[in-house]
Structure formats: C-alpha cells, structure tokens
Amino acid sequence: MQTDSSFTFVLFGGTGDLSMRKILPALFEAHRAGGMLADSGKIVAVARHVADRAAYIDWVNEHVKPHVSKNGVDETAWASFLDRIEFVKIDLGNPEDFTLLRDALSGRPGIRVFYLATGPSLFVPICHALASVGLNENSRIVLEKPLGYDLKSSNAINDAVGEIFAEEQIYRIDHYLGKEPVQNLLALRFGNVLFEPLWRREWVESIQITIAEELGVEARGDFYDNTGALRDMVQNHLLQLLSIVAMEPPHSMDSDSVRDEKLRVLRALKPIDPRDIGKVAVRGQYHAGVIRGNAVPAYATEPGVKPDSTTETFVALKVEIENWRWAGVPFFLRTGKRLADRVAEIVVNFRAVPHSALGASALRGGANRLVIRLQPNETIRLYCLAKQPGEGMNLASVHLDLAFDRFFREGQMEAYQRLLLDVINGRLALFVRRDEQEAAWRWVEPILNEWAASNKPPKPYAAGTWGPAAASAMLAQHGTCWLEEEN
Incomplete structure (x- = not known):
C-alpha cells in the first residue's frame, strides 16, 4: 500500500x-x-x-x-x-x-x-x-452513493459525468467492498483449493447476507423518506456483496477481470415476476420499541418523515442466480434499521451429509457453515461437528476462527482507508463500474415499481426486533431460518 x-x-x-x-x-x-x-x-x-x-x-x-x-x-x-x-x-x-x-x-x-x-x-x-x-x-x-433514484436518473448522472471524465477516472465507492473480511473471502476462495470445489450448488444449501442496524434514520429523515431501504442498501451494498460471494474465479485480480465476473453474476440474477413479489420480498417499517433498554420512537414520528409514510425501513429478499454454479440455491438478503443488533455478515450454509452413522445431528442442515462477519468485529468462522468429550458418540457444533490479530501483527485497515489509498494509487478493482450499477438497478426496479403501485403498507415490526415475522416465514418455506433464530 x-x-x-x-x-x-x-x-x-x-x-x-x-x-x-x-x-x-x-x-x-x-x-x-x-x-x-x-x-x-x-x-x-x-x-x-x-x-x-x-x-x-x-x-x-x-x-x-x-x-x-x-x-x-x-x-x-x-x-x-x-x-x-x-x-x-x-x-x-x-x-x-x-x-x-x-x-x-x-x-x-x-x-x-x-x-x-x-x-x-x-x-x-x-x-x-x-x-x-x-x-x-x-x-x-x-x-x-446514492447515484440516482432509479435506473433513469442513475443513467442521467452517469451520462453527464461520463461526458467529462472517462470511465477509468470514475470511482463509484461502496465501502463494504473495502472491508477486510470481504478481501479475505476472495483469498479463501481463490487462494485455497479447500473451498473452491465446495462453492457450488451441489454442496451449498443456502446463503444469507445481512446488514442490520440498531440506529434509526437519525437526522436523515428527509433524505431517507424519499429513498427507503431497497435503494439505500440493497441496490448497492447487498448486491455488491452477493456478486463477490457468487462470482466465478477471475483471470487475475486486475480491476476489469474482477468486475467482469461480478457483472456476470448481476446479469444472471433471476428477474422477479411482479406477481411473485409477495412471496420473495418482504418490506417493513419500524414502530416504537425498546433497544438495549432505551425506548425509541416509530419511524413515522421521526423528524423529517411524513406521518403517513409508506417508506420501507426493512427489506428481506429471496434471490436466485440462473447459472450452472448456483441454479436452485436460494440467496436470502436482509437489511433494516432499528433491528436487534448492529451486524453485517455472510452465512454460507453447506448441505448435510447424505447419510450419517453418527446420529441425526449430522444430518441437520447448517451443521457445516462458513460465517463471514463484516461488523462490528471482523472475523471468519468455519463451523463443523465434533464429538463431545465423554461417553458415547454425541456431536456438538464447534468453530475454527480466522483471528486476524493473532496471525498478523499489523492492525486491520478500515474500509475507507483502503479505498482512499486505492483511489490515490489508481486501483479500480474495489469500485463499481457503470455496467454493474446499471445491472443492479435493472434488477431492483420491478420491485420498486410494484411496491409503488401497491396500496399495501409495509409490514410493521417493533424496534429492537429482527423485523417482520414474514421475513422468517419466507425462510421457513425453504426449511431454514435466519442465523440468530437458530441460536
């Protein structure tokens, strides 16, 4: 650096x-x-x-x-x-x-x-x-971000900026791509033979990507009420993390090789039929509640927010990727404000063994999983089953930690620090290319349009919880649950 x-x-x-x-x-x-x-x-x-x-x-x-x-x-x-x-x-x-x-x-x-x-x-x-x-x-x-309000406005900004600056001069920043565990996800996948053979539909049951916030809209009520969680978080942060998780191995780590593979993932996202949005998309809005012992107000009473606002502060989606590696594997995306904890993580749930001589626990889905925690403490954990000490063959879940501070004396670099150094040094790999952005907007727009046309308000959830019950029900239909519900 x-x-x-x-x-x-x-x-x-x-x-x-x-x-x-x-x-x-x-x-x-x-x-x-x-x-x-x-x-x-x-x-x-x-x-x-x-x-x-x-x-x-x-x-x-x-x-x-x-x-x-x-x-x-x-x-x-x-x-x-x-x-x-x-x-x-x-x-x-x-x-x-x-x-x-x-x-x-x-x-x-x-x-x-x-x-x-x-x-x-x-x-x-x-x-x-x-x-x-x-x-x-x-x-x-x-x-x-945000670069536009929809595909049309995003293209208008990109067209205007593109008349003045060449694409290689433009750095569209997404700070989640600068986080250390995201970089280590690439290292784990493409630097080790251990994970790559398992990183596909035959061995992965489902993947969850969550960005949860305890905070509300704070002083951003005017902005947020015209934006909502889908535009503010899904179109950029969550879809970028999805593309990193699901991308094919790039030819090299140069900027266009990495971004070409991310673009292929975004273009392979299965379009959401407006008739199915109620089954695969949940939107919610927080009501008054309690977080860590403190009472917090409802979204509709926050400064700058319209009292009758139907803006979503929570989104959960079931996403599919139509390619040979990921066909049939559900990706569950979730983000929200005033949730029970501040956490950003990627959970890769591997399939259970096809037959177990060790009891039913070895057949349980999620017994083997990889959890990449982006915040608040950045870690990577591999969960597996091991025998409990004592008599009998009783299995328990244990985990292997990639603890950066134990292996590396240098302190972890914050995301913005890494990305600003990349700008100064002309490295584009961790920045969003225009065609990536267009592909993300194109996929998100049908959801935005359907919600705008619908008379249904967002589902309410109490501040300090994990969002509407419908988000849990969506996963239950696929025989799984959010990570915190399992614990």
Missing part, C-alpha cells in the same frame, strides 16, 4: 458528516501509519460554511478528532496531518467560484483526486464546473 506518488486530494463537502466521521479519519490513519501517503500529498477541503483555513482547522479539531485512533490521538502525528490540509471557500452553486480552486491547484505535481462527499444533485454541476476551469484532466473523481 505504500506509494511515492504525489497527489492533491480535493474534498467537496469538507464540513459534512461523512468527511468528519469517515474520510478525514481514514486519511489521518494512512498518514499516521507512515509511508502510505507521499510526503508531498495535500488535502484541499472545499466548503462554504467556514471563513478560512484557520476556522476550518478549528472545525476539524472539534469534529474529526473524536473519530480517529481508538487508543488516543498521537498529537505529533495529528499536528503533521493538519499541515497537509488546505482550504478553499467555494459556493458550489456558483461555477465562477471554481476559478479559486483552479488557482489553488495550479502547478501542483501528481494526480488530482476529487471526492464528492455531497448530495447526488450536486454531482453533475460540480463536474461541469471542474471541466469549465480545466480540472478534469489528470484527475480522478469519487462518487458516493
């Missing part, structure tokens, strides 16, 4: 929540580690809410410091990191202000990275303004 390449990292939305919580802390960790960022590399923050660099540094000290270095801030490293930061005050609604940015960047060596930590409505105006002052050459641009 080390680089000698000089760069200028321009951060639009420099005072925003994403910049404070994720982007600047990730850049600080790369800076603190030493050697990951070129000494000559600079960070140029762009915003209009503060007056000058001194005021911006005060803002960073107040809002970024709480999110960096879990074991305390190294003040020497922090001071040298602040030396990297410059500031340009710009009104993004005034294209003429971009001459100030052009002048600030004039004569700087190396690549320019433009990170758009703004609302998607500003993506196209920012790109046009950058091109008007000649800043679209020798540069890379990072686009945060």
Whole structure:
C-alpha cells in the first residue's frame, strides 16, 4: 500500500458528516501509519460554511478528532496531518467560484483526486464546473452513493459525468467492498483449493447476507423518506456483496477481470415476476420499541418523515442466480434499521451429509457453515461437528476462527482507508463500474415499481426486533431460518 506518488486530494463537502466521521479519519490513519501517503500529498477541503483555513482547522479539531485512533490521538502525528490540509471557500452553486480552486491547484505535481462527499444533485454541476476551469484532466473523481433514484436518473448522472471524465477516472465507492473480511473471502476462495470445489450448488444449501442496524434514520429523515431501504442498501451494498460471494474465479485480480465476473453474476440474477413479489420480498417499517433498554420512537414520528409514510425501513429478499454454479440455491438478503443488533455478515450454509452413522445431528442442515462477519468485529468462522468429550458418540457444533490479530501483527485497515489509498494509487478493482450499477438497478426496479403501485403498507415490526415475522416465514418455506433464530 505504500506509494511515492504525489497527489492533491480535493474534498467537496469538507464540513459534512461523512468527511468528519469517515474520510478525514481514514486519511489521518494512512498518514499516521507512515509511508502510505507521499510526503508531498495535500488535502484541499472545499466548503462554504467556514471563513478560512484557520476556522476550518478549528472545525476539524472539534469534529474529526473524536473519530480517529481508538487508543488516543498521537498529537505529533495529528499536528503533521493538519499541515497537509488546505482550504478553499467555494459556493458550489456558483461555477465562477471554481476559478479559486483552479488557482489553488495550479502547478501542483501528481494526480488530482476529487471526492464528492455531497448530495447526488450536486454531482453533475460540480463536474461541469471542474471541466469549465480545466480540472478534469489528470484527475480522478469519487462518487458516493446514492447515484440516482432509479435506473433513469442513475443513467442521467452517469451520462453527464461520463461526458467529462472517462470511465477509468470514475470511482463509484461502496465501502463494504473495502472491508477486510470481504478481501479475505476472495483469498479463501481463490487462494485455497479447500473451498473452491465446495462453492457450488451441489454442496451449498443456502446463503444469507445481512446488514442490520440498531440506529434509526437519525437526522436523515428527509433524505431517507424519499429513498427507503431497497435503494439505500440493497441496490448497492447487498448486491455488491452477493456478486463477490457468487462470482466465478477471475483471470487475475486486475480491476476489469474482477468486475467482469461480478457483472456476470448481476446479469444472471433471476428477474422477479411482479406477481411473485409477495412471496420473495418482504418490506417493513419500524414502530416504537425498546433497544438495549432505551425506548425509541416509530419511524413515522421521526423528524423529517411524513406521518403517513409508506417508506420501507426493512427489506428481506429471496434471490436466485440462473447459472450452472448456483441454479436452485436460494440467496436470502436482509437489511433494516432499528433491528436487534448492529451486524453485517455472510452465512454460507453447506448441505448435510447424505447419510450419517453418527446420529441425526449430522444430518441437520447448517451443521457445516462458513460465517463471514463484516461488523462490528471482523472475523471468519468455519463451523463443523465434533464429538463431545465423554461417553458415547454425541456431536456438538464447534468453530475454527480466522483471528486476524493473532496471525498478523499489523492492525486491520478500515474500509475507507483502503479505498482512499486505492483511489490515490489508481486501483479500480474495489469500485463499481457503470455496467454493474446499471445491472443492479435493472434488477431492483420491478420491485420498486410494484411496491409503488401497491396500496399495501409495509409490514410493521417493533424496534429492537429482527423485523417482520414474514421475513422468517419466507425462510421457513425453504426449511431454514435466519442465523440468530437458530441460536
């Protein structure tokens, strides 16, 4: 990950929540580690809410410091990191202000990275303004989700950005792809002969992918009520994780080889017939409840949310992939807010043995499984059956842990840190290509359209639970259950 390449990292939305919580802390960790960022590399923050660099540094000290270095801030490293930061005050609604940015960047060596930590409505105006002052050459641009509201609006943004930046300059970020266990999933599959022969329909019974949140919509009610869980999480994060799990071995780990295989998975997703949506898709909305002893309000009473809102805060889907490797294997996707725990995980349930001389427990589905935990603690566990100590042949479930901290002295790299370094170094493999994004929207749209046309409200669930009962019933129809229900 080390680089000698000089760069200028321009951060639009420099005072925003994403910049404070994720982007600047990730850049600080790369800076603190030493050697990951070129000494000559600079960070140029762009915003209009503060007056000058001194005021911006005060803002960073107040809002970024709480999110960096879990074991305390190294003040020497922090001071040298602040030396990297410059500031340009710009009104993004005034294209003429971009001459100030052009002048600030004039004569700087190396690549320019433009990170758009703004609302998607500003993506196209920012790109046009950058091109008007000649800043679209020798540069890379990072686009945060959501990229559009549907396929049409997504294509409109991509068309407009694509007129100014070539596809190899565009980095559509999905931070789940930067998580260490996702990288290790690729390593396990394609670096070891042990798993690859089993990674197919003959040996896999089902796969679950869950991204669950304890938090509600917080201060994002206005945004979320016009978006919903299907757009916010399924179209990007969950389908990207699905494509990583199900992809064929790529020719190499270069950007297009990996993304070609992911695209093949997305194009092989079985289209959902609108008449079957009630059987394979569950949408829910949280009502008032209790999480960890604290009462929380219903979604419809959150600030910025319409009292009669039918926006979903929970989605569970049964997905099928129509190819030779995965035909007939159900993939169950689930995401929601105000659920019982904050967890993101991939569960691969292997089939039971065809005949057991050791008793019925060896025939139970899920006795052998692989659990890739993405958050909160990143681990990979392989579950199998072993004999319990003592008399008789009694079996119990045990697990083998891939504990990164025991094998590797280096600390795990946060997802944003890895992805920002990839942008600076020009590595595209972990970023979403336009045709991937289009394929995901094309598959999701029939569900969106059917829900929009339906008069049925989302199914209610109490905050602090695992969502509507219908999500469990959907799995029960296939003789299985969500992982936490089994435990």
